[in-house]
Amino acid sequence: MNKSNTINLSGIHKNYGKVNALQDISLDIKSGELFGLIGPDGAGKTTLFRILTTLLLPDSGKASVCGLDVVRDYREIRRRVGYMPGRFSLYQDLTVEENLTFFATVFNTTIEENYDLIRDIYIQIEPFKTRKAGKLSGGMKQKLALSCALIHRPEVLFLDEPTTGVDPVSRVEFWDMLDRLKQQGITILVSTPYMDEASRCDRIALMRTGKCLSVDTPAGIRSTFSRLLLAVRSASMYRLLEDLRAFPGTYSCYAFGDAHHLTLKEESDAGVSSVVSGLETYLQAKGYTDVSIESIKPTIEDCFMALQPEA
Amino acid sequence: MKQFISFLRKEFYHIFRDKRTMLILLAMPVILIVLFGYAITTEIKSVQVAVLDQSRDEATTRIIDRIGASEYFELYKVLDSYEEGEALFRQGKIRLLLVFPPRYASSSDAPVQLLADATDPNEATQITSYATAIISQWKMERQSEMNAVTAQSPGGNGQLSAGITPVVHLLYNPLMKGAYNFVPGVMGLILMLICALMTSVGIVKEKEIGTMEVLLVSPMKPIYIILAKAAPYLLLSLVNIITILALSYFLLDVPIAGSLTLLIAISILYALVALCLGLLISTIANTQQAAMLVSAVVLMLPVMLLSGMVFPIENMPVILQWLSNIVPAKWYIIAVKDVMIKGLSAGAIWKEVSVLAFMVVVLIVVSVKRFKIRLE
Amino acid sequence: MNVIETENLTKRFGNFTAVDHISFTVGEGEIFGFLGANGAGKTTAMRMLCGLSVPTSGEAHVAGFDVYRETESIKKHIGYMSQKFSLYGDLKVWENIRLFGGIYGLSGKQLAAKTDELLRVLSLESERNTLVDALPLGWKQKLAFSVAVLHEPRVVFLDEPTGGVDPVTRRQFWELIYQAAERGITVFVTTHYMDEAEYCNRVSIMVDGKIEALDSPQALKSTFQAKNMNEVFHALARKAKRGE
Numbered sequence: 050m051n052k053s054n055t056i057n058l059s060g061i062h063k064n065y066g067k068v069n070a071l072q073d074i075s076l077d078i079k080s081g082e083l084f085g086l087i088g089p090d091g092a093g094k095t096t097l098f099r100i101l102t103t104l105l106l107p108d109s110g111k112a113s114v115c116g117l118d119v120v121r122d123y124r125e126i127r128r129r130v131g132y133m134p135g136r137f138s139l140y141q142d143l144t145v146e147e148n149l150t151f152f153a154t155v156f157n158t159t160i161e162e163n164y165d166l167i168r169d170i171y172i173q174i175e176p177f178k179t180r181k182a183g184k185l186s187g188g189m190k191q192k193l194a195l196s197c198a199l200i201h202r203p204e205v206l207f208l209d210e211p212t213t214g215v216d217p218v219s220r221v222e223f224w225d226m227l228d229r230l231k232q233q234g235i236t237i238l239v240s241t242p243y244m245d246e247a248s249r250c251d252r253i254a255l256m257r258t259g260k261c262l263s264v265d266t267p268a269g270i271r272s273t274f275s276r277l278l279l280a281v282r283s284a285s286m287y288r289l290l291e292d293l294r295a296f297p298g299t300y301s302c303y304a305f306g307d308a309h310h311l312t313l314k315e316e317s318d319a320g321v322s323s324v325v326s327g328l329e330t331y332l333q334a335k336g337y338t339d340v341s342i343e344s345i346k347p348t349i350e351d352c353f354m355a356l357q358p359e360a
Numbered sequence: 361m362k363q364f365i366s367f368l369r370k371e372f373y374h375i376f377r378d379k380r381t382m383l384i385l386l387a388m389p390v391i392l393i394v395l396f397g398y399a400i401t402t403e404i405k406s407v408q409v410a411v412l413d414q415s416r417d418e419a420t421t422r423i424i425d426r427i428g429a430s431e432y433f434e435l436y437k438v439l440d441s442y443e444e445g446e447a448l449f450r451q452g453k454i455r456l457l458l459v460f461p462p463r464y465a466s467s468s469d470a471p472v473q474l475l476a477d478a479t480d481p482n483e484a485t486q487i488t489s490y491a492t493a494i495i496s497q498w499k500m501e502r503q504s505e506m507n508a509v510t511a512q513s514p515g516g517n518g519q520l521s522a523g524i525t526p527v528v529h530l531l532y533n534p535l536m537k538g539a540y541n542f543v544p545g546v547m548g549l550i551l552m553l554i555c556a557l558m559t560s561v562g563i564v565k566e567k568e569i570g571t572m573e574v575l576l577v578s579p580m581k582p583i584y585i586i587l588a589k590a591a592p593y594l595l596l597s598l599v600n601i602i603t604i605l606a607l608s609y610f611l612l613d614v615p616i617a618g619s620l621t622l623l624i625a626i627s628i629l630y631a632l633v634a635l636c637l638g639l640l641i642s643t644i645a646n647t648q649q650a651a652m653l654v655s656a657v658v659l660m661l662p663v664m665l666l667s668g669m670v671f672p673i674e675n676m677p678v679i680l681q682w683l684s685n686i687v688p689a690k691w692y693i694i695a696v697k698d699v700m701i702k703g704l705s706a707g708a709i710w711k712e713v714s715v716l717a718f719m720v721v722v723l724i725v726v727s728v729k730r731f732k733i734r735l736e
Numbered sequence: 737m738n739v740i741e742t743e744n745l746t747k748r749f750g751n752f753t754a755v756d757h758i759s760f761t762v763g764e765g766e767i768f769g770f771l772g773a774n775g776a777g778k779t780t781a782m783r784m785l786c787g788l789s790v791p792t793s794g795e796a797h798v799a800g801f802d803v804y805r806e807t808e809s810i811k812k813h814i815g816y817m818s819q820k821f822s823l824y825g826d827l828k829v830w831e832n833i834r835l836f837g838g839i840y841g842l843s844g845k846q847l848a849a850k851t852d853e854l855l856r857v858l859s860l861e862s863e864r865n866t867l868v869d870a871l872p873l874g875w876k877q878k879l880a881f882s883v884a885v886l887h888e889p890r891v892v893f894l895d896e897p898t899g900g901v902d903p904v905t906r907r908q909f910w911e912l913i914y915q916a917a918e919r920g921i922t923v924f925v926t927t928h929y930m931d932e933a934e935y936c937n938r939v940s941i942m943v944d945g946k947i948e949a950l951d952s953p954q955a956l957k958s959t960f961q962a963k964n965m966n967e968v969f970h971a972l973a974r975k976a977k978r979g980e
Contacts, residue, residue, distance in 0.1 A: 089902030090873040102577045104735040123733070124579075132577040138570035142377045143370065154366035155580045186775040197574075214819075214899055216773040216928055217966060218973040242900045243929075257902065258872075286935075287914045303907050306931035306964060307953065354903050 055080045055205055055236040056101065061110035063096050063259075070096040072259045074110070078238060078252075083231045085250035086240040087349065092256040094240035095135055098209045101238070102132045115204055131203030135210045137194035141183030145174055145193055148182050149200060156201030166233065167196045170226055188219035195226070206230065208239040212246065224249045244350035255353050262356045267349060274347040274355060276300065277321050280308035283332075283340045292335050298324045303354060310351055363580055367588035374562070375592055385558070389550050389600045393607045396542040404486050408436040408454045410445055419465035423472075423498055427458070432490050449477055456487050539612040544696035545669030547604050548689035551627065552634045552663050554597045555590075557655040559638030562589050564651040573735065582731055590635045594628070601627045617703030623696065626709070629716050630692040634659075636723030637688075643730040663689040691715045737764050739891050739922040740785060745794035747780050754780040756945035757794065762891070762938075767913060767923045769933045769953075772942030773973045778926050781942070782893055785924070787811055799890035812840070815884035815921075818895035822880030825869035829860060832868055833883055840887035854882045874905025881912055891922040898929060910935050930966035939965065941972045948972050 056078035063071040071093045078084045086094045099105040101114055103123035112119045117126050139148050149171070153160050164171075174192050177185065182193060191211055198206060208227075212220045224246065227237055239250070247253045248267045255262040255270065263270055283289045290309055293302045300312040315324045325342065332340045347355075375382055409427060413420045428435035436454050439445050445457045459473035474491055478484035563586075566572040575585060601624065608614040616623065637659060645651035664670060666680065667689035673681055684690050695712035698704040706713075740762040747755040755777045762768045772778045783789040785798050787807030796803040799813040823832045830851055837847040855861045858878055868876060877897055885892050894913075898906045910932065913923050925936070933939050933953060940950040949956055949972055953965055962968045 089905075090900040099573075099735060102573075104573060104576060106734065127577050128579045130577065132574060134570050134573045136570045138574045140370065140374070140571060141569070143373055147370070147373065151366055151370050152574070152578075154363050155575065155578045157363065157579060188774050210900075214774075214896065214928065216776075216973065217930055217969055218773055218976075220928075221970070242902075244903060290911075303904070304910060304935060306934040307957075350903050 053080050054078065055082070055115060056084075056238065057111070057113045058097075058101075059111050061097070061100060061112055062108045063093075063100065063105065064108055069259045071100075071107075074259075074261050076254060076261070076264060078236065080236055081231065081234055083227060083237045083239070083249070083251045085247055085253040086238070086256055087242075087244060087247045087253050087353070088240075088256035089242050091258060093259040094256060095209055096259075098132070098134075098207050098238075098240065102130060102207055103127060129203060130205045130207060131198040131201065132207045133194050133198040133209065133211060135213070137190045139182040139190060139194055139197070142181060144179050144181055145185070146178040148193060149196055152197040153200045158201045160200065163200055163202045166202055166230075167199050169229055170199075171196045187215050188222075191215055191219070191223065192226075195223075199230070203235065205236045205238065208237065210240050210242065212241055212243060220246065244348065244353055247349040253349070255349075255356060257353075257356075263352070270349060270352050271347050274352050276312040276316060276355075278345055278347050278351060279311040279313075279325070279342055280305070280345045281311050281340065281342050282308045283337050289332075289337070289340075292332065292337075296328060296331055298327060301354070305348075305350075310345075312355070364584045364588055367580070367584060368591060371562070371588055371592045375596070385554060385596060386599070386603075388553070389546065389604045390607065392546045392550065393543070393604060393611070396546060397539060397608075397612045404432045404483070404490055406434045407432060407456055407487055409433045409456045409458065409491075410437045410439050410448055410454045411435065412439045412442060412445055412457065412459045414462045415460050415464040417463070417465040419502070420460045423460075423495055424458075426494055426498055427491065430490075430494060432487075445475070449475075452477075455483075456491060458491065539608060539614045540697075540701050542669065543604065543608040543612070543614055544693045544700065545667065545689075547601060547627065547696060548630070548667060548669065548692050549660070549663050550600050550604065551597050551631050551692075552637075552659050552689060553655075554600060555593050555631045555634035556638035556641065556659050557652065558593045558596075559590050559635055560641035560645065560651040560655055561648050562593075563639070563642035564645050564648050567646060568648060576733060576735070582733060583728070586639060586728070586731065590639070593638075594631055594635060597631050597634075598624070598627070614700075616700055618699035618705065622706055623699050626692065626695045626699065626713065626716075629713065629720065630688060633688045633716055633719045633723065636720060636727055640723060640727040640730065643727055643732065662687045666690065667693050669693060688716060688719055738762065739764050739766075739799055740768075740924065741795075741797045742785075743795040745781070745784060745796045746792050747777075747784060747789065748792045753945050755784070755791075758942070758945075758947045759794075760940060760947060760950055762922055762924060764890075764922055765917050765920045766938065767917050767925065767936045769936030769939035770924060770926045770942070771933055771939060771969060772926075773976050776942040776973075776976065777945040778942055779895070782895060782924070782926070786814060786816060786893055813890045815887070815889040815892035816895075817877075817880045817884040817892070817897055819877075819897060819899045823868045823876065823883065826867060828865050828867055829855070829871075829879065830864045832879070833886065836883045837886050842887060850886055854886065858882060872902075872905075874901040874909070877901055878905065878909055878912060881909065881916075885916050885921055888919070889921060891924055892916065894923065894925040896926055896928060898927060898932065906932075930964065930969055933965040933969070941969060943972055943976050948975075 054077045056076065058074055058076040061071055061074040074097065086097065088094055096105065100107050100112055100119060103119050103126050106120060114126050115129055119126060140151070143151065149160055170192050174189050177189065182190065185193065195211065198208070212223055215223070220243070227239065227249070231237060250267065252264065252266050253270065254264045263273070265273070281289065281293060286304070286309070290302065290304055293299055293309055293311055298313050298315060300314045302309055302311045313321060313324050315321055329340070329342065411424050413424065424435065424438070427433050433456070436448070445454070448454045449457065455477045457475040459475065461470045464470055464472070472495055474488050476484040476488050566575065605616065605623070609616060638655070641651055641654050641658070645654055666684040666687045668684070669689070673684050673690065676684065691712040695709040698709050738761040743759050744757045745755060745759070746753065746757050758781060770778055770782070780789065784791050784803055785796060787798070787803055787810040791803060798810045801809040801813070803810065824835070827835065833851045833854060834847060837850060842850065855864060860875065860879065863871065868879070871879070881894070881897060898909055901909065906929070913925070917923050927933065936953065938950065938952050939956060940947050942948065949968070951959065956968045957964065960968045960971050962971065
């Protein structure tokens, strides 16, 4: 066992009846790392969290957290990790403060003892501490749930889709909080369906339908994108999308915000420039006068879609 | 221990903040007692009676007066013809018709005819037996009067004194009050409802909202979770037991013949059985709805139907009689009747107590074994 | 012709003003992005427009009907889909289509033809008899959208329709939106994906119950001198005072 790895997974399989929730997942997550599981619904992220938090038994394979086996040493693991499930698991009829106090005592500690760890987060909801948790907004529930998961100063923090359904501003604030927690030496495993959040992680695993597609740093994953990526813009974007797809040299084309991201079948550097000039001629012939084409660096989302077979 | 107390406090918050549920739980025993005590009583009261008196002598007049004066009957009408009585039966105006034969007083054993509306057979039986009782009582009294008269007059004959009339004594419940039967039944029902249903729903709710996941991934011992969930309801059901006992004592005049401490002790034992059943249900059900349904079908129905609370067990088919043995409420109700109504001591109910204790042990073992430390 | 028109539309709960005098119009066949932070009042505003909640004051017309008096007519002429509830998971694909088609009064023959066409467009013919719960989320959401516009409503309200959907399917979903808009159906959509805001014809951004900005993505970006809609959103939503 590598000492610097806080989480080890090797060959983990898990089925629910006929559904393969996880297929041969192997991962090493280093101590102090902020590690992201990136993938849409049904990727198997929640199942993976439940196996690591000892709530589910894997069908086969080995997993350990803090050097402890998830099957054999589940009691010790439960003492040392913090877990925030997908739905913010709070008692709706208890107030903010009562929820926090409750989870503190459940973990044999007090709010005062670890206040410095949660202060940053809790201070934002403290003005509402007598409000029932059920009456909080999504962003505030998220902060309270995080405070509750942190109150016992866990060595590893498991956050299952903490930002789902939360608006972009609150999401950025949340990731800022995670950065500060990382500085305190806590290993964090976090999952998200938002691809743009991947760049906030030290390393990520791209997941889809129970399989791990790729594991690397965000930059590493982006560097594996082999094709030239073009951003194409024009005034009538929907027509442009259809025309770009009809272009013979197109490998794939997807709408990406204000531009369409286009990859070409041609992969050699020499061939590309002639295909691009061919594209310009093609679009002019279609009657576009305002087209802009520029070469761009791929985002994680581009990489994810490239790894995924055509749906 | 601090964990446990904190958890317990949280449970009380849940209960106290859900005002509607708490109100229902506290009001339920009161409503049930009042309902059983007054509304759906099985006792006979103010039954409408008509009389067809073909003899119209002193004896029949005295009997009719007696019937009319009793709290069970009310004289609706004295009839002139048999047909008239039939019409009244059909209209539902009367439930009993007394027909005195001509020259009733002079013929010593001329029968009185009792006609009862037997659409409700149990009631008809009761009505006729009450009426018979009143008539035979009057006969007995007249007999002793006449005996006294003949004793005073040496020339009289002593023939009549030779007749032996059985004297019926109703033990423990001389007034045949229904309350003696249903108060233990209601206690059995309420305890089962609160302890089993509320405990199972309480635990399953945590599964539903996802907090169970967090609790499992904490150093909190499962047994603490279970105990903390159960304790408030045990307390609440004790409050209810005391309410029921007070209501039945002061409102329905049901005496508490035996030891109150013993009564409470049996109730706690029975509540433990119910709590364990609730726990067992919570390990099976995954939604609050399912927990409620299972509780209703598996727990409530047997208490109502198979415990002897409503239907006498002796009248059931053998298979149901056998089945009734695994209904905890049956043993509880027997024990409560023995202590509360008959005033028996602990020695007399050892059998019931050991059955309940055995159930507790089995259920605790099974449900703690089944209580999952993981999600599946 | 405007399909949605509001004038000083306001909703108060006690002394809390959830929606504060919002005024805007949405044209026929327009894709209108309705953005805002959590608790800005989007859901409340959408409920009023769907005829589910009576406004405290102000005017609003949807498909020409008044939100105070003609809520039943509104409901006949709109479609609605949300991330949380859209289809019955324990019914089969075709059963869901028949159910919702029936609710909106489509007759048997129409319905059969529509069902076939819908399944063909979504390439779901082989899944006709599958329980909806067994479909991947992205397929479910595409199906839900198609069902929501099955009766060709004047306007369809979409509440975070693509949350958690994988990137490719998310884009296919937006292609369905474009197709509906081309048929003249107005699309009123909320989303937390800022790249999706770019796909809208016009976007409004709500902050603390008020509409702080309303324009085409292009114009908003130049007004706020931002590279993309994400920056526009951050510039506006950061000003939010209330946490709901």
